Amino acid sequence: MSHRKLFLLPGDGIGPEITAELEKVIAFMNTKADAGFEIEKGLVGGSAYDAHGVAISDDDMARAMAADAVILAAVGGPKWDSVPYDVRPEAGLLRLRKDMQLFANLRPAICYSALAASSSLKPELVEGLDILIVRELTGGVYFGEPKEVIDLENGQQRAIDTQVYDTYEIERIAAVAFELARTRDNRVCSMDKRNVMKSGLFWNQVVNRVHDEKYKDVTLSHMLADAGGMQLVRAPKQFDVIVTDNLFGDLLSDVAAMLTGSLGMLPSASLGAEDPATGKRKAMYEPVHGSAPDIAGQGIANPLAMIASFAMCLRYSFNMIKEAEALDAAIAQVLEDGLRTGDIMAEGCRKVGTAAMGDAVVDAF
Amino acid sequence: MSHRKLFLLPGDGIGPEITAELEKVIAFMNTKADAGFEIEKGLVGGSAYDAHGVAISDDDMARAMAADAVILAAVGGPKWDSVPYDVRPEAGLLRLRKDMQLFANLRPAICYSALAASSSLKPELVEGLDILIVRELTGGVYFGEPKEVIDLENGQQRAIDTQVYDTYEIERIAAVAFELARTRDNRVCSMDKRNVMKSGLFWNQVVNRVHDEKYKDVTLSHMLADAGGMQLVRAPKQFDVIVTDNLFGDLLSDVAAMLTGSLGMLPSASLGAEDPATGKRKAMYEPVHGSAPDIAGQGIANPLAMIASFAMCLRYSFNMIKEAEALDAAIAQVLEDGLRTGDIMAEGCRKVGTAAMGDAVVDAF
Ligand SMILES: CC(C)[C@H](C(=O)O)[C@@H](O)C(=O)O
Ligand SMILES: CC(C)[C@H](C(=O)O)[C@@H](O)C(=O)O
Numbered sequence: 001m002s003h004r005k006l007f008l009l010p011g012d013g014i015g016p017e018i019t020a021e022l023e024k025v026i027a028f029m030n031t032k033a034d035a036g037f038e039i040e041k042g043l044v045g046g047s048a049y050d051a052h053g054v055a056i057s058d059d060d061m062a063r064a065m066a067a068d069a070v071i072l073a074a075v076g077g078p079k080w081d082s083v084p085y086d087v088r089p090e091a092g093l094l095r096l097r098k099d100m101q102l103f104a105n106l107r108p109a110i111c112y113s114a115l116a117a118s119s120s121l122k123p124e125l126v127e128g129l130d131i132l133i134v135r136e137l138t139g140g141v142y143f144g145e146p147k148e149v150i151d152l153e154n155g156q157q158r159a160i161d162t163q164v165y166d167t168y169e170i171e172r173i174a175a176v177a178f179e180l181a182r183t184r185d186n187r188v189c190s191m192d193k194r195n196v197m198k199s200g201l202f203w204n205q206v207v208n209r210v211h212d213e214k215y216k217d218v219t220l221s222h223m224l225a226d227a228g229g230m231q232l233v234r235a236p237k238q239f240d241v242i243v244t245d246n247l248f249g250d251l252l253s254d255v256a257a258m259l260t261g262s263l264g265m266l267p268s269a270s271l272g273a274e275d276p277a278t279g280k281r282k283a284m285y286e287p288v289h290g291s292a293p294d295i296a297g298q299g300i301a302n303p304l305a306m307i308a309s310f311a312m313c314l315r316y317s318f319n320m321i322k323e324a325e326a327l328d329a330a331i332a333q334v335l336e337d338g339l340r341t342g343d344i345m346a347e348g349c350r351k352v353g354t355a356a357m358g359d360a361v362v363d364a365f
Numbered sequence: 366m367s368h369r370k371l372f373l374l375p376g377d378g379i380g381p382e383i384t385a386e387l388e389k390v391i392a393f394m395n396t397k398a399d400a401g402f403e404i405e406k407g408l409v410g411g412s413a414y415d416a417h418g419v420a421i422s423d424d425d426m427a428r429a430m431a432a433d434a435v436i437l438a439a440v441g442g443p444k445w446d447s448v449p450y451d452v453r454p455e456a457g458l459l460r461l462r463k464d465m466q467l468f469a470n471l472r473p474a475i476c477y478s479a480l481a482a483s484s485s486l487k488p489e490l491v492e493g494l495d496i497l498i499v500r501e502l503t504g505g506v507y508f509g510e511p512k513e514v515i516d517l518e519n520g521q522q523r524a525i526d527t528q529v530y531d532t533y534e535i536e537r538i539a540a541v542a543f544e545l546a547r548t549r550d551n552r553v554c555s556m557d558k559r560n561v562m563k564s565g566l567f568w569n570q571v572v573n574r575v576h577d578e579k580y581k582d583v584t585l586s587h588m589l590a591d592a593g594g595m596q597l598v599r600a601p602k603q604f605d606v607i608v609t610d611n612l613f614g615d616l617l618s619d620v621a622a623m624l625t626g627s628l629g630m631l632p633s634a635s636l637g638a639e640d641p642a643t644g645k646r647k648a649m650y651e652p653v654h655g656s657a658p659d660i661a662g663q664g665i666a667n668p669l670a671m672i673a674s675f676a677m678c679l680r681y682s683f684n685m686i687k688e689a690e691a692l693d694a695a696i697a698q699v700l701e702d703g704l705r706t707g708d709i710m711a712e713g714c715r716k717v718g719t720a721a722m723g724d725a726v727v728d729a730f
Contacts, residue, residue, distance in 0.1 A: 085566065090560045090561065094561070120486050120487060120490050120598055120599050120600070121485050121486055122485060122486070125485050141506075141528060141561075141562060144525075147563050148563055149563055149566075149567055152531070156531050156532040157531070157567065158529060158530070158531050158532075159529070159530050159564035159567035159568070160509075160527060160528065160529050160563065160564065161527075161528040161562045161563055161564045162525060162526075162527050162528070163524075163525065163526040163527070163528065164523060164524070164525050165523070165524050166517070166521050166522070166523050167521040167523075168521060193612070193615070195453065195455045196455065196459070196506075196507055197506060197512075197526045198512050198513055198514055198524050198525065198526055199524035199526045200526075201450065201514075201524070202514050202522065202524035225616060226615045226619040227619065229594070229617075229619050229623075230619045230620060230622065230623040230628070232620075233485055233486075233598060233623040233624065234485050234623050235485070247558070247612075248616075250558070250561075250591045251590060251591050251594050251613075251616055251617075252594075252616075254591040254592065254594050254595045255594045255595060255597075255598055255620060258594075258595040258598040258599050259598065263595070
């Protein structure tokens with residue numbers, strides 16, 4: 001029995017409730033399949049601020065670094081809207097990404113056929129949708145310096161953020177996108193604003209070079225990011241893998257997520273580089289949805305994105321492909337069976353709460 | 366008869382064809398209503414590059430500055446994909462915006478009821494849609510310095526773009542959004558990424574202050590830009606006026622445009638500040654669509670967005686409200702009558718070319 005160290009960060013809002021359902025899945029794997037998962041838990045976001053006055057403590061940060069995989073539920077809520085900027089809930093998330101060097105954010109936008117009708121798009125446009133957005137996660141305008149507000153001599157103020165990309169940052173995210181494309185439909189579309197941004201032009205050139213040097217077998221296309229947003233809404237199935245920078249990835253992956261009919265369904269993985277010595281990579285898994293403070297504590301939140309994030313964890317951190325596929329199939333099964341939490345409720349289906357949904361996935365697993 | 370000086374910039378691709386249809390409308394107004402429009406024409410984008418080696422000549426720039434209104438069709442195309450960065454087609458557009466100080470970009474996303482079925486969204490979500498995106502157009506990452514690619518000592522390169530906003534830039538665009546909201550449903554939603562960007566936090570604060578000082582009667586809400594993209598796809602009719610920065614406005618207005626079912630329908634206005642002495646403001650009007658080089662010269666392009674842009678021109682540059690409404694009504698009429706260019710063709714409608722569509726609008730006007 002191997003030891004697999006998981007560090008769970010339930011965070012805020014509905015985070016603890018959906019984490020509890022994930023723990024059922026993990027316990028089941030330990031009991032039935034001797035999977036050897038060990039769980040530690042920590043605090044991030046508002047809950048960390050309430051306990052320690054920071055968005056994540058150094059101690060929890062160290063435990064995140066030491067774990068085989070981190071699983072974070074969600075952070076934030078109106079309660080912390082006016083805490084100081086440096087310790088706002090999101091700062092915990094950003095520190096985890098940056099300190100663990102999780103540069104590759106994988107955001108699948110998959111439309112479960114049982115849910116196609118609940119998309120705001122016409123069902124035929126999203127039925128069978130399966131795209132993967134590969135978002136650069138540790139660079140760009142999120143972390144570039146200067147990032148400040150200064151007082152000008154004329155009494156005005158000036159706010160500045162800086163978009164910065166070095167060659168290696170684009171090379172490594174492009175490589176991740178091309179590698180993943182090879183396991184799928186072998187097509188990558190790179191999005192940038194090269195007609196306006198120097199970093200966009202540079203992005204475009206580096207992606208082209210990486211492609212020509214090592215991934216000629218993969219079909220590469222380019223789209224301006226604004227046109228990309230449009231095409232996602234117009235005909236999302238045209239895409240296989242999309243690779244883009246941190247800020248565009250933030251917006252475009254949210255648009256893509258919404259196409260599938262429910263944010264409550266979508267997982268994500270944030271990966272670091274492979275350590276050449278151990279073959280391991282740091283990784284964090286999170287649902288794409290937020291902390292939904294409005295429904296927190298009511299037992300009605302949808303735990304499926306959290307559980308699907310763990311399926312990504314099985315796949316990318318532990319190479320447990322069969323188990324990942326079985327867990328994904330269990331999620332699809334409960335949907336086929338007509339079980340629905342409130343956010344995805346539809347006529348003729350059976351409405352269940354968070355715990356019942358978690359139990360159903362375990363049963364179907 | 367008053368003299369109204371229009372400067373037309375047909376640009377590239379389908380630009381000249383759709384401009385020809387607009388000229389029919391203008392000629393009609395001059396003949397039938399003695400409107401006194403005077404037309405000059407210039408070159409911008411690839412056509413300017415071919416003629417003068419720049420994206421817009423100083424001479425044409427001066428004529429744009431002297432006109433009462435500039436109307437630009439579209440720029441760009443594969444022919445100019447490898448011209449030097451500073452003289453690429455988009456540089457002409459950006460220079461016009463910057464030199465004329467057109468800081469307020471108005472992008473209505475209106476769904477003509479005759480076209481609701483052609484949206485990729487379910488018709489009930491877009492039928493009657495009428496939102497106005499107010500995009501800041503002369504600041505932010507489009508123009509901030511430094512904007513460069515530098516060589517690092519380690520052999521790597523670094524690309525930098527800078528997002529910069531001064532107090533006054535946010536104040537004036539917020540004021541435009543609030544003023545326009547008062548003529549509509551009196552609601553403004555401001556979008557930013559204040560959880561990540563200092564300029565987003567600053568944007569948020571200044572918009573709040575302008576609201577509290579002068580526009581308390583307008584309902585103001587805030588949304589993170591990524592959530593905003595999502596909400597546009599999920600339930601676009603929740604919005605009235607959206608105000609946002611240059612880059613987010615670029616992406617979000619394209620997403621919003623796509624919701625309406627056709628890019629070929631949507632106009633835009635870019636306005637400068639009102640001159641306190643004359644009460645006049647510099648202005649440029651453009652369709653939202655691009656130059657569509659793939660169908661250029663075939664006489665099949667949709668001229669309606671170009672004509673609708675002129676309706677905005679009548680409204681905002683010449684205060685000819687009745688005429689603007691009549692022109693908008695003429696566009697709606699030809700759609701009701703079942704006339705369609707190829708891009709908006711639907712079953713049971715009559716397919717027409719660019720010229721026939723222009724003629725039909727003049728007839729219905
Ligand atoms: C919470 C926020 C800082 C974060 C981001 O902007 O990256 C979120 O929107 C996301 O996409 O993970
Ligand atoms: C052509 C390009 C420079 C421009 C922009 O990015 O502003 C276009 O996308 C637009 O939205 O008007």
